[in-house]
Amino acid sequence: MQEIVILGRGGQGAQTAGNLLARSFFEKGQYVQTFATYGGARRGTPVTSSIRVDDQPIRLRCDIELASAMLCFDDSLLDQAFLVKAENTTPIVVNSSKPAQYFKELGDYRILPVDSRHIAQSNGMGKVINSALLGAFVAVLGQPGIDVLCNVVEQNAPAKKEENVAACRQAFNLLRASTMESS
Amino acid sequence: MDAFTDNRNLQLLSGNHAVAIGAKLAKPDVSPVYPITPQTPILEKMIELQSQGQLDTEILTPESEHSALAASISASLTGARVFTATSSQGLLLMHELLHYAAGARSSVVMFNVNRTPAAPWGFWPDQLDSLAQRDTGWIQLYSESPQESLDSVIQAFVIAETANLPVMINHDAFYVSHAVEPVEVPSQSMVDDFLPPFAPPIKLDPEIGRSFGSPISQQNWNQSRQDIAASMSTIGKLVATCGYQWGEITGRRGYDMLELYRCEGAEIVIVTMGSMCGTARVAVDVLRKQGVAVGLIKVRLFRPLPAAALRETLATIPCAIVLDRNYSPGSGGILHQELKSILFGMDQPPKVHGLLAGVGGVSVSPEKLKQLVVTYKDAPPSFEPAWIE
Numbered sequence: 089m090q091e092i093v094i095l096g097r098g099g100q101g102a103q104t105a106g107n108l109l110a111r112s113f114f115e116k117g118q119y120v121q122t123f124a125t126y127g128g129a130r131r132g133t134p135v136t137s138s139i140r141v142d143d144q145p146i147r148l149r150c151d152i153e154l155a156s157a158m159l160c161f162d163d164s165l166l167d168q169a170f171l172v173k174a175e176n177t178t179p180i181v182v183n184s185s186k187p188a189q190y191f192k193e194l195g196d197y198r199i200l201p202v203d204s205r206h207i208a209q210s211n212g213m214g215k216v217i218n219s220a221l222l223g224a225f226v227a228v229l230g231q232p233g234i235d236v237l238c239n240v241v242e243q244n245a246p247a248k249k250e251e252n253v254a255a256c257r258q259a260f261n262l263l264r265a266s267t268m269e270s271s
Numbered sequence: 272m273d274a275f276t277d278n279r280n281l282q283l284l285s286g287n288h289a290v291a292i293g294a295k296l297a298k299p300d301v302s303p304v305y306p307i308t309p310q311t312p313i314l315e316k317m318i319e320l321q322s323q324g325q326l327d328t329e330i331l332t333p334e335s336e337h338s339a340l341a342a343s344i345s346a347s348l349t350g351a352r353v354f355t356a357t358s359s360q361g362l363l364l365m366h367e368l369l370h371y372a373a374g375a376r377s378s379v380v381m382f383n384v385n386r387t388p389a390a391p392w393g394f395w396p397d398q399l400d401s402l403a404q405r406d407t408g409w410i411q412l413y414s415e416s417p418q419e420s421l422d423s424v425i426q427a428f429v430i431a432e433t434a435n436l437p438v439m440i441n442h443d444a445f446y447v448s449h450a451v452e453p454v455e456v457p458s459q460s461m462v463d464d465f466l467p468p469f470a471p472p473i474k475l476d477p478e479i480g481r482s483f484g485s486p487i488s489q490q491n492w493n494q495s496r497q498d499i500a501a502s503m504s505t506i507g508k509l510v511a512t513c514g515y516q517w518g519e520i521t522g523r524r525g526y527d528m529l530e531l532y533r534c535e536g537a538e539i540v541i542v543t544m545g546s547m548c549g550t551a552r553v554a555v556d557v558l559r560k561q562g563v564a565v566g567l568i569k570v571r572l573f574r575p576l577p578a579a580a581l582r583e584t585l586a587t588i589p590c591a592i593v594l595d596r597n598y599s600p601g602s603g604g605i606l607h608q609e610l611k612s613i614l615f616g617m618d619q620p621p622k623v624h625g626l627l628a629g630v631g632g633v634s635v636s637p638e639k640l641k642q643l644v645v646t647y648k649d650a651p652p653s654f655e656p657a658w659i660e
Contacts (some may be wrong), residue, residue: 107451114283114453123285123450126394145453147553149415149446149546151634 091152092139092229095170096161099131101218104244105159106137108222112240113141116232121146134165157181159225161217163191163201171197179228181263183221200228202263204255211255213248223256227263234260284454286417286447290356290382290440291316293424295326296462297380300351303331303342308394309444310358310384328354336361340368340379347377347437348483350474352428355379358444359386359400366404369437373408374495375483378431378469379438381409382424385545385596386444387631395632396443398545399597402573402605404439408499410506411574413544414442417454422523425462426513432469433509434502443596444632446546461520503575510572528577531584533559534566539648540585542568542610543594547628547635551594554640565644570606578613585614590622592647594640595656596629603627603656625656635659 092109096102103124110122122139140146155173160166163184174180176196184190184201191199204220213219219241226237237260238253245252284292291313294302304314320326331342336357347353357365362383372379383401387393401411410430414420420442427438442448475483487495507528514526530548533555534540541551548569558565568584568591570577585591595604602608607625614620624647629635643659 110451111283119453120283121450121452123445125445147549148637149443149450149549150636153636
C-alpha cells in the first residue's frame with residue numbers, strides 16, 4: 089500500500105489535489121482512500137490531505153505515520169512536524185522558488201523544490217498552483233501517469249481547463265527531466 | 272494494476288456524500304437540515320442533487336438545529352418521510368427535542384457526524400456527542416465506512432418506520448465523513464424493492480381530530496415508556512432482518528447488531544464502534560498471522576444495546592479490551608460502562624479492560640492496537656479506564 093501526505097494552507101487546493109490524485113489512481117483501477125483534516129474552515133491554516141492506494145479495499149482509518157511520498161504546497165510548512173513522516177529516501181515535492189540546497193539544513197531528506205507559482209503564472213493560472221504541483225508530483229511518483237492525471241484535471245477543473253492541463257504537463261516534464269538527470 | 276475486475280457501480284464518494292446519496296435514494300418528503308462542520312457536505316450535496324432534479328424533497332433550512340428537529344418531528348408525525356443531519360454542537364442543541372422525537376414516536380432518520388463537543392473548540396472525531404444522547408429513546412447505529420453509511424441510511428428508514436422510533440446513524444468526523452473512496456451505489460429499483468412507502472396507521476391529519484404530545488396522567492406517561500421499551504425489544508431482530516434483506520438485494524452482507532471479525536477461538540477480543548473497527552481489522556489480521564488468537568467485536572447497534580448477543584459472544588472469550596473514542600468525566604468510556612453492565616450475572620464473565628483510545632480524535636494506528644492487545648491480554652482486570660497515548 090502506498091501512503092501519501094499532502095500539506096498545504098486552507099484555500100491553496102491541497103484537499104482538491106488529494107482528491108484529484110486519488111481519482112487518477114481510481115481511474116487506473118486501484119482502490120483508494122483520501123481524507124482531509126483541518127480545523128475551522130479558514131483560509132491560511134494548515135490542511136493535510138492523506139491518500140492511500142492499494143490493489144485491495146483499504147480498511148485503515150487513522151493518520152499516516154510514515155509516508156511513501158509527500159507533497160508540500162508552502163515551504164514555510166516544511167518543518168519537523170511534517171518531516172517526521174518522511175524517511176531519508178521519501179520523495180518530498182515542495183512548492184518553492186528556492187534551490188534544493190536551501191533545504192539541506194532541515195536534515196538528510198530528499199526534498200525536490202518546484203517553482204509551481206512560476207509555472208502556474210506562465211500558464212495563465214495566477215496563484216492557482218495545485219495543477220502544476222500535481223504534475224510535478226506524479227513525475228516523481230512514476231504513477232498513475234500524466235495522461236490519466238491530465239484527464240482528471242480537465243474533467244474536474246471548474247474553469248481554465250486548458251491552462252490547468254498545460255501547467256500540469258509543464259511541471260511534469262520539468263520534474264521528469266530533473267529526476268532523470270539526478271538518477 | 273487493475274484491481275477492479277467486476278462492473279459494480281463504484282463511485283468515488285466521501286462518507287458525507289455517500290450519506291446524501293443514500294438519503295436521495297430513500298426519497299424523503301421533507302429534509303430540515305442546519306449546516307455544521309463536518310456535516311455540511313451532506314446538506315451541500317442534497318441541495319446540489321435537488322437543483323439537478325435528482326432529489327425531490329422539501330429542504331428546509333431553519334435558524335437552528337433545534338428548529339430543524341422541531342420541523343422534522345412535526346413532518347414525521349403527519350406521515351412524511353423525514354431525513355435530517357447534524358453534528359456535535361448541533362446535536363447537543365437538539366437535545367430537548369431528541370426526547371420529544373422518541374416520546375412522540377416519530378420516525379425521523381438523522382445522520383450525525385461524530386465530532387468533539389466544545390469547549391475547547393475542536394472538529395475531531397469523538398463519539399461523545401451522540402453517546403451523551405443514549406437515554407433519549409433514539410435507536411443508534413455506528414458506521415465504519417462510507418459504504419456502510421450509505422447502506423445504513425437506507426436500512427434506517429425501514430427500522431424507524433417499522434418501529435415508530437427515530438434512528439440516529441453516526442460516523443466519525445474526517446476518518447469516515449471526509450474519506451473519499453470507492454462506494455457501490457445501489458440502483459433506485461433496489462431501494463424501492465427494499466423500502467416500502469411510509470404509511471403510519473396513526474398520524475396528524477386535519478381530517479381527523481387527533482393530537483400528539485398532550486398532557487397526560489402519571490400512569491399514561493409511565494405506559495408510554497413501557498410502550499417504547501416493548502418496541503426497543505424488537506429492534507435487534509429488526510436490524511438483523513433489514514441487514515439480511517439488504518444483503519440479499521445488494522450482495523453486501525454482514526449488516527447486523529454486532530459483527531464478529533475473526534472471533535473463532537479468540538482468547539482476546541477488541542470491542543469498539545465506528546471508524547476504529549477498520550484499523551482494528553488490520554491489527555487483528557497481523558496478530559493472527561503471528562499466532563495471537565485475537566478477534567474484533569464491532570458494535571454496530573448501540574441503542575438498544577444488543578445485550579443478549581454480547582453476553583452469548585463473550586461467554587466463551589476470556590478477555591476483552593474496549594476501545595472508547597469518548598470520555599464521560601468521572602466515569603470513563605461509555606462503551607466500557609455499557610459492556611461491564613451486561614456482564615452482571617454471567618457465570619464466567621471475561622476480563623474487561625476499558626481503554627480511552629482516540630479521545631478527541633487522536634489517531635490510533637494498527638501498531639498501537641497490536642501493542643494494546645499484547646499488553647492487556649494477560650493483565651489483571653481493572654475497574655478504572657486507562658488513557659492510551
